[in-house]
Amino acid sequence: xxxxxxxxxxxxxxxxxxxxxxxxxxxxxxxxxxxxxxxxxxxxxxxxxxxxxxxxxxxxxxxxxxxxxxxxxxxxxxxxxxxxxxxxxxxxxxxxxxxxxxxxxxxxxxxxxxxxxxxxxxxxxxxxxxxxxxxxxxxxxxxxxxxxxxxxxxxxxxxxxxxxxxxxxxxxxxxxxxxxxxxxxxxxxxxxxxxxxxxxxxxxxxxxxxxxxxxxxxxxxxxxxxxxxxxxxxxxxxxxxxxxxxxxxxxxxxxxxxxxxxxxxxxxxxxxxxxxxxxxxxxxxxxxxxxxxxxxxxxxxxxxxxxxxxxxxxxxxxxxxxxxxxxxxxxxxxxxxxxxxxxxxxxxxxxxxxxxxxxxxxxxxxxxxxxxxxxxxxxxxx
Amino acid sequence: xxxxxxxxxxxxxxxxxxxxxxxxxxxxxxxxxxxxxxxxxxxxxxxxxxxxxxxxxxxxxxxxxxxxxxxxxxxxxxxxxxxxxxxxxxxxxxxxxxxxxxxxxxxxxxxxxxxxxxxxxxxxxxxxxxxxxxxxxxxxxxxxxxxxxxxxxxxxxxxxxxxxxxxxxxxxxxxxxxxxxxxxxxxxxxxxxxxxxxxxxxxxxxxxxxxxxxxxxxxxxxxxxxxxxxxxxxxxxxxxxxxxxxxxxxxxxxxxxxxxxxxxxxxxxxxxxxxxxxxxxxxxxxxxxxxxxxxxxxxxxxxxxxxxxxxxxxxxxxxxxxxxxxxxxxxxxxxxxxxxxxxxxxxxxxxxxxxxxxxxxxxxxxxxxxxxxxxxxxxxxx
Numbered sequence: 001x002x003x004x005x006x007x008x009x010x011x012x013x014x015x016x017x018x019x020x021x022x023x024x025x026x027x028x029x030x031x032x033x034x035x036x037x038x039x040x041x042x043x044x045x046x047x048x049x050x051x052x053x054x055x056x057x058x059x060x061x062x063x064x065x066x067x068x069x070x071x072x073x074x075x076x077x078x079x080x081x082x083x084x085x086x087x088x089x090x091x092x093x094x095x096x097x098x099x100x101x102x103x104x105x106x107x108x109x110x111x112x113x114x115x116x117x118x119x120x121x122x123x124x125x126x127x128x129x130x131x132x133x134x135x136x137x138x139x140x141x142x143x144x145x146x147x148x149x150x151x152x153x154x155x156x157x158x159x160x161x162x163x164x165x166x167x168x169x170x171x172x173x174x175x176x177x178x179x180x181x182x183x184x185x186x187x188x189x190x191x192x193x194x195x196x197x198x199x200x201x202x203x204x205x206x207x208x209x210x211x212x213x214x215x216x217x218x219x220x221x222x223x224x225x226x227x228x229x230x231x232x233x234x235x236x237x238x239x240x241x242x243x244x245x246x247x248x249x250x251x252x253x254x255x256x257x258x259x260x261x262x263x264x265x266x267x268x269x270x271x272x273x274x275x276x277x278x279x280x281x282x283x284x285x286x287x288x289x290x291x292x293x294x295x296x297x298x299x300x301x302x303x304x305x306x307x308x309x310x311x312x313x314x315x316x317x318x319x320x321x322x323x324x325x326x327x328x329x330x331x332x333x334x335x336x337x338x339x340x341x342x343x344x345x346x347x348x349x350x351x352x353x354x355x356x357x358x359x360x361x362x363x364x365x366x367x368x369x370x371x372x373x374x375x376x377x378x379x380x381x382x
Numbered sequence: 383x384x385x386x387x388x389x390x391x392x393x394x395x396x397x398x399x400x401x402x403x404x405x406x407x408x409x410x411x412x413x414x415x416x417x418x419x420x421x422x423x424x425x426x427x428x429x430x431x432x433x434x435x436x437x438x439x440x441x442x443x444x445x446x447x448x449x450x451x452x453x454x455x456x457x458x459x460x461x462x463x464x465x466x467x468x469x470x471x472x473x474x475x476x477x478x479x480x481x482x483x484x485x486x487x488x489x490x491x492x493x494x495x496x497x498x499x500x501x502x503x504x505x506x507x508x509x510x511x512x513x514x515x516x517x518x519x520x521x522x523x524x525x526x527x528x529x530x531x532x533x534x535x536x537x538x539x540x541x542x543x544x545x546x547x548x549x550x551x552x553x554x555x556x557x558x559x560x561x562x563x564x565x566x567x568x569x570x571x572x573x574x575x576x577x578x579x580x581x582x583x584x585x586x587x588x589x590x591x592x593x594x595x596x597x598x599x600x601x602x603x604x605x606x607x608x609x610x611x612x613x614x615x616x617x618x619x620x621x622x623x624x625x626x627x628x629x630x631x632x633x634x635x636x637x638x639x640x641x642x643x644x645x646x647x648x649x650x651x652x653x654x655x656x657x658x659x660x661x662x663x664x665x666x667x668x669x670x671x672x673x674x675x676x677x678x679x680x681x682x683x684x685x686x687x688x689x690x691x692x693x694x695x696x697x698x699x700x701x702x703x704x705x706x707x708x709x710x711x712x713x714x715x716x717x718x719x720x721x722x723x724x725x726x727x728x729x730x731x732x733x734x735x736x737x738x739x740x741x742x743x744x745x746x747x748x749x750x751x752x753x754x755x756x757x758x759x760x761x762x763x764x
Contacts, residue, residue: 155635158540164658166665236669246640251654251661253537253647258628258636265635272633276546279633283548287618287678296669 004271005032005051005085005115007106008097010041012202013120013146013263017095018045020268024277032085034076034098034106037061043068053089055081082106087113093271095146096121100327101369104128105362111135118270120146122217127320127365129224143225144270149218150225151266152244152257160249162227169246169254170218171238172297175210178239182301188340190333207330211343213322216308220319223312230313235305237295242284259284303344307351316358317368318351324369325350328376342381350375386653387414387433387467387497389488390479392423394584395502395528395645399477400427402650406659414467416458416480419443425450435471437463464488469495475653477528478503482709483751486510487744493517500652502528504599509702509747511606525607526652531600532607533648534626534639542631544609551628551636552600553620554679557592560621564683570722572715589712593725595704598690602701605694612695617687619677624666641666685726689733698740699750700733706751707732710758724763732757 004021008014014035021028030049035042036057046054046069054069055076056062062077069075076084086094086106093116096107103121108128111117112135119125125132136143145151149170157165176193177185193210194203208214212235219233236246246256259265262281269276286292299306304326311318329346332338338346350372357364386403390396396417403410412431417424418439428436428451436451437458438444444459451457458466468476468488475498478485485503490510493499494517501507507514518525527533531552539547558575559567575592576585590596594617601615618628628638641647644663651658668674681688686708693700711728714720720728732754739746 155637248665249658251647251650251658252641252663252665253651254640254666255537256638256640258638259634265633268633269635276631276633281634283630283634284636286676290676292674294668294672
């Protein structure tokens with residue numbers, strides 16, 4: 001019986017994690033759940049999974065939640081609440097599924113408490129990969145990726161050492177605008193972008209797929225997760241998103257992980273690793289799919305990807321600044337304040353103005369993040 | 383330093399094995415080489431790799447070979463010579479790359495002598511899988527597949543247990559006639575078949591690809607190698623032969639092994655397992671290839687495949703009879719004695735007449751083989 005806590009239990013990854021757990025009641029118990037403001041759903045989850053501790057964002061929400069809970073469930077809130085769910089339970093494994101920089105401190109606390117980490121929060125490794133990986137090594141815990149691309153690479157490696165690897169190849173659908181030239185991107189709207197073909201995702205990540213900023217963040221994550229230099233991490237456009245990623249070994253053998261898009265597969269693998277349990281995903285039928293297609297990645301076409309590589313290679317606070325500037329820029333695009341191609345302009349300008357701090361601690365990372373957001377918000381059309 | 387002996391050193395797999403070894407002189411030493419009649423090449427190999435023992439088919443060839451060898455190389459011949467190279471050296475690993483039933487007894491002898499086996503001989507497992515796997519288990523040695531499909535499955539499994547596997551999917555190019563209907567197969571000639579697109583192979587295996595008898599033999603091999611029932615072994619047509627095979631796990635995650643067709647990759651992996659060494663194959667470039675295609679397998683279209691499944695499920699001497707009847711039938715087709723579609727007629731009739739012996743020993747297997755060959759040779763147009 002593996003004991004699990006979840007940060008972000010009412011979000012997309014959180015609810016799918018609980019779906020996986022509900023299918024294997026003999027294998028998993030829920031120790032703690034932390035959510036944002038969705039009190040009703042959190043209460044329902046608490047009644048079904050009987051965690052010992054739950055947490056919400058504010059004290060007011062905590063008060064609202066209490067009467068809806070079964071007897072004996074302790075209620076926490078705020079940053080301290082997150083830390084309690086992350087590190088203050090008997091959980092063996094923490095699923096970090098909160099969005100944004102909120103996940104960083106509790107994830108570090110969980111690692112220091114010796115817990116395995118199933119990581120579904122991009123910002124954690126992008127902004128503080130050096131701190132996280134150092135804590136992982138010191139505490140000898142496993143860091144299990146939940147993102148479909150990183151889970152794919154993790155499964156393809158299956159314990160083979162980094163020295164055997166020639167490169168890893170992250171696949172990218174190419175996003176909503178993959179069939180347009182750069183010239184044809186001038187007038188595109190948020191609505192155009194939100195018709196993304198393969199995965200049903202939130203608005204932010206859909207825009208990130210169209211700009212490839214998303215793939216850039218994944219490249220930086222892969223660098224930390226698999227201990228490989230950026231020169232050994234490639235991106236390949238694969239519109240069907242059936243091959244989730246690949247590893248080319250030094251003997252030129254390529255191992256790929258495939259499947260129908262279903263986040264429950266990588267979530268479950270992170271929970272069950274190194275074992276595998278039966279899963280609810282639809283089996284892959286390649287004969288029915290007929291063909292898998294591939295196109296080279298073009299960093300000219302996708303400058304956000306190039307900037308992510310550059311920031312990743314630069315290190316220090318650069319990736320945190322890339323991430324923060326991108327988040328604000330996408331938000332401004334979704335609100336209709338700026339055009340699609342302004343996203344890359346904003347990121348480029350913020351990066352350009354940033355004085356990178358090497359080997360930053362948590363405070364320096366958070367300061368760089370705030371600074372970059374301010375810069376990105378203040379950006380005006382030239 | 384791993385010590386290696388090779389049965390069939392002057393054939394296609396044998397020479398490629400020595401090519402791999404020559405690229406890693408720090409990793410491998412050659413203990414013994416056995417060849418058929420290619421005295422000149424064997425002598426050259428002996429001068430380059432300095433084995434302690436070599437063997438040829440006949441005493442006369444042994445006499446011819448002696449003066450061409452460096453001092454100190456012992457020369458053997460015939461069945462005893464094969465056994466000496468297989469089991470009578472200090473080799474840690476035996477590469478069984480002889481063609482046909484010749485490989486069976488020496489491979490068993492090597493297993494009993496505690497040697498790892500890199501198996502490139504189909505007949506060994508097809509005809510005597512129960513004996514081989516029993517010896518492998520008793521002697522706790524590794525059986526490493528060299529065939530590209532089985533090496534692919536072995537790499538995809540990478541130590542994961544059979545209980546985690548939903549099915550293995552062997553890919554098949556579909557052979558020379560994959561775009562013809564059964565009706566269009568009536569008049570095809572050996573020359574038509576020998577223009578096979580992906581791998582440059584011998585005539586026998588090219589015909590076996592066109593009839594799918596080859597894939598049938600691989601299905602039976604996979605059954606023994608990976609300990610899976612035939613219901614969990616599928617065949618999928620994949621004309622490009624880039625995905626060499628796949629494993630679908632119970633969680634619906636599919637792991638595939640890909641690469642440009644180059645037998646040195648699986649050969650080297652069998653030698654270097656569990657490590658990987660740099661290899662000479664051309665790296666896979668999927669963006670350049672553009673697309674990978676798949677079609678369902680149709681057992682009506684390929685009755686030889688269906689017969690192989692049936693014989694595999696029946697067990698006993700049935701697979702040996704399938705293999706022997708097929709070999710003779712293909713030989714008769716290549717000589718122009720029979721039509722392409724008679725190959726399946728011959729196999730069907732021989733199988734039909736055979737009284738299967740369960741759990742046969744080596745003698746019973748060899749007797750069934752001889753009987754089936756006789757039957758297949760005597761088959762006349764109705």
